Amino acid sequence: MSQPRKPNPARRSERSRQAVLDAARDLVSELGYAKVSIEAIAARAGVGKQTIYRWWPSKGAVIFDSFLALSESEEGMSLPDTGDLEADLKIVMRATVAEFADPAFEAPIRALNTEIIGDPALAAQYREKLAGPVDEAKKERLRSAQRAGQLAADADLDLVLEVLYAPLYQRWLHRSGPLTPQYADALVEITLRAFAP
Amino acid sequence: MSQPRKPNPARRSERSRQAVLDAARDLVSELGYAKVSIEAIAARAGVGKQTIYRWWPSKGAVIFDSFLALSESEEGMSLPDTGDLEADLKIVMRATVAEFADPAFEAPIRALNTEIIGDPALAAQYREKLAGPVDEAKKERLRSAQRAGQLAADADLDLVLEVLYAPLYQRWLHRSGPLTPQYADALVEITLRAFAP
Amino acid sequence: MSQPRKPNPARRSERSRQAVLDAARDLVSELGYAKVSIEAIAARAGVGKQTIYRWWPSKGAVIFDSFLALSESEEGMSLPDTGDLEADLKIVMRATVAEFADPAFEAPIRALNTEIIGDPALAAQYREKLAGPVDEAKKERLRSAQRAGQLAADADLDLVLEVLYAPLYQRWLHRSGPLTPQYADALVEITLRAFAP
Amino acid sequence: MSQPRKPNPARRSERSRQAVLDAARDLVSELGYAKVSIEAIAARAGVGKQTIYRWWPSKGAVIFDSFLALSESEEGMSLPDTGDLEADLKIVMRATVAEFADPAFEAPIRALNTEIIGDPALAAQYREKLAGPVDEAKKERLRSAQRAGQLAADADLDLVLEVLYAPLYQRWLHRSGPLTPQYADALVEITLRAFAP
DNA sequence: CCTTAAGCGAGACGGTACGTCAGGTCTTGGC
DNA sequence: GCCAAGACCTGACGTACCGTCTCGCTTAAGG
Known part of the structure; x- marks a missing residue:
């Protein structure tokens, strides 16, 4: 028996990944979590559904990743320290x-x-x-x-x-x-x- | 045009109400919130779907009500007061x-x-x-x-x-x-x- | 174990049945058998896909039925008999x-x-x-x-x-x-x- | 704009051609025409999909060729002629x-x-x-x-x-x-x- | 002999359709 | 007139293949 076969990350399209993440973020803002569908994300991103299912296990994972990507910019943040x-x-x-x-x-x-x-x-x-x-x-x-x-x-x-x-x-x-x-x-x-x- | 006509609560079947609430509670325990469907509640309760839609506005409301009903027994609770x-x-x-x-x-x-x-x-x-x-x-x-x-x-x-x-x-x-x-x-x-x- | 549960033919919508059959006939004429999809038939007929799957086991069966319906009019035909x-x-x-x-x-x-x-x-x-x-x-x-x-x-x-x-x-x-x-x-x-x- | 560029038959891999034809024949026997897919032929033959699309215009053509290849052996057949x-x-x-x-x-x-x-x-x-x-x-x-x-x-x-x-x-x-x-x-x-x- | 361009395997990609599940509405018959 | 039952239209699910498109890699031709 063979496993569900993992995709090869080396061939992953960065353009698609970004488009999906952007679309997910936008749709959550517009509709709220519950009303966002994977179909809608794929359509908005101009991407095939399979491309989403290939790289993410669930709607939650896509949306989570879309937040993650956002916050990666603010990496290495630190709090003010005035002594008080x-x-x-x-x-x-x-x-x-x-x-x-x-x-x-x-x-x-x-x-x-x-x-x-x-x-x-x-x-x-x-x-x-x-x-x-x-x-x-x-x-x-x-x-x-x-x-x-x-x-x-x-x-x-x-x-x-x-x-x-x-x-x-x-x-x-x-x-x-x-x-x-x-x-x-x-x-x-x-x-x-x-x-x- | 006529409004969606409100049902008459006096006619409501208590037997159906209880069956729905019980089914909802059971299904949430078995499957978790996300996987419970109104269809499944109706089927489990032996109730028509319309009976659910007639009396509750959403899945959340049904399930919420099923919890409410549970806790109504513990009404009037009070905390221990030993002085300490x-x-x-x-x-x-x-x-x-x-x-x-x-x-x-x-x-x-x-x-x-x-x-x-x-x-x-x-x-x-x-x-x-x-x-x-x-x-x-x-x-x-x-x-x-x-x-x-x-x-x-x-x-x-x-x-x-x-x-x-x-x-x-x-x-x-x-x-x-x-x-x-x-x-x-x-x-x-x-x-x-x-x-x- | 329960069977896939058969629909109750008494409740069948004649309007839907006719619409599906008509759409199937039209689409076969326009596109040819191979290019007709159940989705397209449903869309053209203004009918849910499930309504097709409820009553027919396959695309072939729908299309066959659409021909059947056509020929039911010419029932009881007979050939010329001039003696020669x-x-x-x-x-x-x-x-x-x-x-x-x-x-x-x-x-x-x-x-x-x-x-x-x-x-x-x-x-x-x-x-x-x-x-x-x-x-x-x-x-x-x-x-x-x-x-x-x-x-x-x-x-x-x-x-x-x-x-x-x-x-x-x-x-x-x-x-x-x-x-x-x-x-x-x-x-x-x-x-x-x-x-x- | 350039034409779809024709492949050079001289370079064609005989090993791949045979593998595709064999796989096609086998799959038709096992599954019947309708259920055979080009993906399945390619996978069974251990061949890239593009190799099939490069040399054949359609699924039908591949399968047809696979029959052709079979019958080429019986070339030049003739019927018995006993005079009766x-x-x-x-x-x-x-x-x-x-x-x-x-x-x-x-x-x-x-x-x-x-x-x-x-x-x-x-x-x-x-x-x-x-x-x-x-x-x-x-x-x-x-x-x-x-x-x-x-x-x-x-x-x-x-x-x-x-x-x-x-x-x-x-x-x-x-x-x-x-x-x-x-x-x-x-x-x-x-x-x-x-x-x- | 060595480059170089083609064919090759692999498989990701944007898509279409599949067959299924559930949503919420509507209709029927029974009580 | 509520109810159980369940057909209906809709829309999303997750999967299978389509035909196209890169990727590196062999591999045979021609300079």
Whole structure:
């Protein structure tokens, strides 16, 4: 018995790959995740359906990749470090709040979360490729704060990030309350009190 | 031209309603949210498709209702109040962690979240009918703690609940880390420190 | 295990059935058998593909049925019987030759033969529903001739029909020679000599 | 603009040509004409698809060629001539009947007829390359019979062959009756009576 | 003898059609 | 008048092949 035969990546058409990713991104923005079909992506990209099925295992994977490609530009990001942790975090959190208020981010980020909930493989990729690098940058800033004595030296940084961000994400996903700069500030203050040295 | 004519709820068949809800619940457990179809629910329930379309606007609504019906039994719940907030919360949080470890809860809760992310109307219903009563019970316990001086009197109780639960939910949904009793305890401790009087 | 579940013929839409048959006939005439697709038939008929698959097992069956429907009008046909077998047969054979010269008959009849060669079930249906009644009418005329002493009383009438028609059909299908009124006459003369009393 | 550039036959790979022809023959036997694809032929032959498209214009042409190649061995055949036309023809016709009963001939011959009906160019090739030589040999025997006074001197030999063979071919293609040695004999007798001197 | 252009295998590509599944609407007959 | 049943049109699924198009690689001809 033979396996489903893997395509040869060396022959892959970069032009098609980009066209698919672009089309996927556009369609998610226009229609929302649920209403995007692989047929529509293929048609918009001017690509045969088989070309999508050859390189991606599912609709979720295509759309996920289209986000991945987007964020690859902002690689190696790092957070501001003025020496004042609270001020720095508030800037970052307020920026996040602002981002979430931008309707252009709405559809893609909800799409991403819908996929991730139902597909462990995508969730793993998400953590590794998207959340991971960003979290690492944030933890770097927190370590700097630990060295400066602004944060408990033994604080579990993953936990710090969760306390800081999870309430914000949840409130946004569930639409269970307003996302205001004040809310961002409150989260920073609460977190710093919780993990004070 | 005539409107789509609303059905008369008085005539509604309770037997069919229950059969649909039961079938929906079973199928979500067996297949996961995405793979459940209205056709399959109707077939399993021994019900005409029209009967579903007559009474529910969408697949999400049916499935949501099937969860609602489940939780209506546990109405009027309240949290333990031994006078020791930390101990009481740890009991509750550890119970939550244990619940999330039960594979029978996996499919339905992920289904619920998938629906809620993409449908504001369902999200509102969720907050009102499911999360609301539970949160109110929790807040009642927190108010008791405020009166006992175990929690800052001016603490925003919604925020307290978010800091307590959102990290847990997010870690579970994203599968970004293990859910242990120790993790539950840590969240309680962090939250109490953050909102200490 | 359950069978593929048969549709209930009582609920069949006559409007759809007719539309499919008409579309099939038209498309075969326009494009030829090989280039007709079920998708195209469905589209032209304004019908869902499933409606075709529900009632017919294959493209061949649809197209065959579309011919069947056509010929049902000429049911109960009978051949001229002037008492002069040779003259009567020449009229009929010349008419057949003329029919084959009509380009509008070209595509459908070739289509029919293509199907029949490859599909025993269709071949059986063809013999029973299309060829059978026509052949019976012809044999009726031949029996009359036998009674009149113009044909050997013990002649195998199926064989007579084959000798009369098979050369004509083959010449036309293989395009191996011209179909002229003279050719029609020659076949009649040869056949009558072969089966003379 | 440049023409599609014709390949240089001198460079043609004989090994590939044979492999394609063999694969085509095998696949037609196994699957029947309709289910054979060019992809499958190429794969079975271990040949690139382009190699097929380079040398043959259509699936029909490949398969036709594969039959041609087969029959090239039996070139220059001739019929028995014992002086007794009836006996000689019965031997030949009974042999043909036997051939048609062999299931190994089933698929290829039906395939050949399917092609020929729909493609005038292939039909012409068929007459010239396959049917022609065989018919010529048969006509040679008939001419010998004419000289011996066993057949009308002015008989149209093409017509004789049609009367002799077309009923047999048609009965086989349409499966409209049994092919027995008696049937073969009957056809010979009828034909000889029809074209008696 | 060595280049060089052709044929070759492989297989990705943009497409069309396949046959299936489900969506949501509509109709029929039974209760 | 709701209900079970299920046919209908629609649209997407994932697959099979179409015929075209590169890729490197042999391989035979001609300079």
